[in-house]
Amino acid sequence: MSPTADTPIAEIPGDLLRRGILDRLRSLIGDSIADSLIKPSDDLWVRVKPEAWRRTARVLRDEMGFEYFCFLSAMDWMPSPFGKSEDDPTDEAPPRDDTIKQGYAGGDTRFQVLARLYSLKQHVGIILKVDVEDRGAVDSWVPVFAGANWHERETWEMFGISFTGHPDLRKMYLPGDFEGNPLRKDFPLLARIIKPWPGIVDVEPLPGAADDEEGAAAE
Amino acid sequence: MTATTSGQVISDRQQLAYIASQAADARVNVELETEGMTLNIGPQHPATHGTLRIIARLDGEQVIWAEPSAGYMHRGYEKLTEVRSFPQVTALINRIDWLGSFANEVPFILAAEKLMGIEAPPRAQYIRTILFELSRIANVTLFLGDLGVQLGAITPVFFAFRDREYALNLIEAATGGRFHPNFDRIGGLKDDLPKGWIDEAKATMKKMKQFCDTIEDLLFGNEIFQMRTRGIGVIPKDVAMSYGLSGANARASGIDWDLRRDQTLPMAWDKADWKVITHPAGDSFARCWVRLQETREACSIVEQLVDDIPAGPIMAKVPRIVKVPEGEAWVSTENPLGEMGYYVVSKGDTGPFRVKIRSASFNNISITPWLLKGVFVPDIITILASLYFILGDIDR
Numbered sequence: 256m257s258p259t260a261d262t263p264i265a266e267i268p269g270d271l272l273r274r275g276i277l278d279r280l281r282s283l284i285g286d287s288i289a290d291s292l293i294k295p296s297d298d299l300w301v302r303v304k305p306e307a308w309r310r311t312a313r314v315l316r317d318e319m320g321f322e323y324f325c326f327l328s329a330m331d332w333m334p335s336p337f338g339k340s341e342d343d344p345t346d347e348a349p350p351r352d353d354t355i356k357q358g359y360a361g362g363d364t365r366f367q368v369l370a371r372l373y374s375l376k377q378h379v380g381i382i383l384k385v386d387v388e389d390r391g392a393v394d395s396w397v398p399v400f401a402g403a404n405w406h407e408r409e410t411w412e413m414f415g416i417s418f419t420g421h422p423d424l425r426k427m428y429l430p431g432d433f434e435g436n437p438l439r440k441d442f443p444l445l446a447r448i449i450k451p452w453p454g455i456v457d458v459e460p461l462p463g464a465a466d467d468e469e470g471a472a473a474e
Numbered sequence: 475m476t477a478t479t480s481g482q483v484i485s486d487r488q489q490l491a492y493i494a495s496q497a498a499d500a501r502v503n504v505e506l507e508t509e510g511m512t513l514n515i516g517p518q519h520p521a522t523h524g525t526l527r528i529i530a531r532l533d534g535e536q537v538i539w540a541e542p543s544a545g546y547m548h549r550g551y552e553k554l555t556e557v558r559s560f561p562q563v564t565a566l567i568n569r570i571d572w573l574g575s576f577a578n579e580v581p582f583i584l585a586a587e588k589l590m591g592i593e594a595p596p597r598a599q600y601i602r603t604i605l606f607e608l609s610r611i612a613n614v615t616l617f618l619g620d621l622g623v624q625l626g627a628i629t630p631v632f633f634a635f636r637d638r639e640y641a642l643n644l645i646e647a648a649t650g651g652r653f654h655p656n657f658d659r660i661g662g663l664k665d666d667l668p669k670g671w672i673d674e675a676k677a678t679m680k681k682m683k684q685f686c687d688t689i690e691d692l693l694f695g696n697e698i699f700q701m702r703t704r705g706i707g708v709i710p711k712d713v714a715m716s717y718g719l720s721g722a723n724a725r726a727s728g729i730d731w732d733l734r735r736d737q738t739l740p741m742a743w744d745k746a747d748w749k750v751i752t753h754p755a756g757d758s759f760a761r762c763w764v765r766l767q768e769t770r771e772a773c774s775i776v777e778q779l780v781d782d783i784p785a786g787p788i789m790a791k792v793p794r795i796v797k798v799p800e801g802e803a804w805v806s807t808e809n810p811l812g813e814m815g816y817y818v819v820s821k822g823d824t825g826p827f828r829v830k831i832r833s834a835s836f837n838n839i840s841i842t843p844w845l846l847k848g849v850f851v852p853d854i855i856t857i858l859a860s861l862y863f864i865l866g867d868i869d870r
Contacts, residue, residue, distance in 0.1 A: 297803070298804055339825060340557045341557070375731050378736045382817075400717075401716045405840040406836075
């Protein structure tokens with residue numbers, strides 16, 4: 256289902272613009288791009304090598320006009336060992352698939368830092384990804400985009416990913432003595448551990464559920 | 475003998491006396507230096523729209539360092555979305571910016587639709603756009619009234635609460651919910667508009683435009699208001715962009731950028747004739763002024779669109795159990811507070827694998843440590859009021 260680099264580029268200006276941006280980025284930091292993907296009439300994903308993370312931001316801002324900092328966050332690609340937290344905690348946990356499968360533009364590690372920049376001149380955005388080890392660190396973007404400060408603090412507290420060169424890496428939301436990083440997939444949703452999810456009793460097969468699985472509405 | 479810069483010749487003795495007096499002055503200054511004081515604004519303060527705490531280090535009346543402390547209302551929505559199905563998520567994200575709830579649902583639903591490769595029928599697109607603009611009107615109306623209270627003018631807030639109710643009644647009539655409509659569905663909308671709603675909407679938009687005139691007379695023409703806001707909290711263009719400021723805050727710094735105009739979405743903004751309001755000054759007055767004018771534009775968008783709503787269904791063909799194909803999608807829209815976007819990752823399940831919520835206030839308020847440095851204490855309130863944030867939009 257997911258498109259690959261071979262997917263034909265639709266002949267609309269947005270995609271040609273993205274292709275041009277990718278080519279220009281290749282000519283500037285070509286050896287640092289690990290992978291990229293242009294999804295037709297959607298968006299542009301670029302995965303860079305960890306050592307070039309800050310340089311990519313600087314090149315995009317200074318050379319290519321991506322001056323607007325949109326957001327920075329992280330991804331934990333491991334499927335949750337708790338599923339949708341709908342199990343009865345007293346029962347034995349059912350076996351679950353725990354293969355780590357990265358999304359667009361690939362990857363080698365369980366964690367990835369994700370950010371988006373936007374060009375206000377060309378009205379086009381770019382989504383950047385970088386591999387990061389579990390409890391690892393990448394360079395901070397604060398020297399390039401001042402707005403990355405709070406986003407990196409949030410990512411650090413929620414995923415345990417550290418940012419080298421961040422001026423003030425401390426908790427954003429959680430109390431100072433909170434242990435653990437809540438957005439990691441191996442961090443359980445504690446409310447569902449204390450008490451089984453009551454919504455589970457409401458889930459019953461809808462009339463004609465077998466047809467609905469196929470995708471088309473039975474109308 | 476020594477020659478001074480002005481060419482005047484003074485004796486060594488005079489020079490020594492001069493140096494001694496300088497040293498004495500310096501000593502006095504050191505002794506008079508005050509110790510500074512830490513002022514805690516909030517967590518419970520009317521100017522914080524919720525519970526935001528601002529720790530300000532003062533030297534006399536001047537702020538030398540300030541730091542907002544968020545997290546008093548953090549509800550962990552990004553974690554909660556992972557244990558919910560796609561249709562259930564809208565009930566959560568309604569409560570991010572609770573004054574403009576319907577606008578929160580739209581980008582998430584659009585992201586899910588993008589992954590599924592479906593598009594809402596034109597009628598649903600029009601009604602979505604109208605309700606989106608109505609939530610903008612309801613949201614900004616409260617801002618315009620609240621602004622007065624925070625700067626010492628009591629009257630505007632009564633007008634605001636009265637007139638916001640007209641917009642909320644309209645939303646309630648269409649969706650059934652005043653604040654949390656939970657009306658948007660993957661593939662369309664829950665219901666069609668009720669009978670007589672369009673005439674009601676036209677009459678209400680007239681009232682809202684009158685409200686804008688009232689506020690402009692009461693507040694924006696007021697000399698005290700102008701003195702309190704003009705030149706206060708100036709944000710230059712490049713700083714605004716590097717902090718990721720969006721919405722009216724960015725447009726008040728002269729950034730001509732509106733996601734309603736500058737991207738292609740299956741919505742109906744391009745069917746109406748309206749303009750993007752910018753202001754070059756970047757100060758608190760500009761931010762308030764831009765919001766006021768945008769409310770007028772929003773009224774005019776609604777007025778134009780209600781006449782052209784096409785006939786047809788309000789739901790696309792969607793299976794009853796929604797399974798979103800594997801993929802990643804980013805959709806952001808121009809919400810009342812600024813750019814609000816969702817990065818939705820699906821693994822082909824009934825629920826999202828991960829949702830990153832990019833809310834506008836989080837970026838908008840992250841500029842405060844930079845912006846509050848050197849301002850006077852009363853201006854803290856002006857700046858916070860004019861940046862306009864909703865706590866649920868910071869903490870999520």
